Amino acid sequence: MATVRASCPSCGDVETTTRAVQVLRCATTGSAAYAFVCPTCRLRVAKEASERVVRVLVDAGAAVLSWEMPAELDEPRQGAPVTHDDLLSFHLDLLAPGWLEAQVATLRAVELGP
Ligand SMILES: [Zn+2]
Secondary structure, eight states: OOEEEEEETTTEEEEEEGGGEEEEEETTTOOEEEEEEOTTTOOEEEEEOOHHHHHHHHHTTOEEEEEOOOGGGGSOOOSOOOOHHHHHHHHHHHHSTTHHHHHHHHHHHHHHOO
């Protein structure tokens, strides 16, 4: 178990161990970061990591967590992006008595067809 010098945004330079460091690697984009819990303030810190830093941490025994971007990101999108006003309007609609039930009934009618 090797000692790792890292930087906490609250405490500055701290020392931790490879056991407390996790390498986070996105298989889709190839980007990587490392994360650790600051041994002084217990804040969880995550920072981007270059390939060289990743290699050093992995060679020293840090655990690696890999993930892929969700497939939904590749789905075609239609319409304008959702705005804060859209979310507020939707929130108010959900508060209106019977609005959700009416929407479900409309969807069922469309599913069943004429
Ligand atoms: Zn700290």
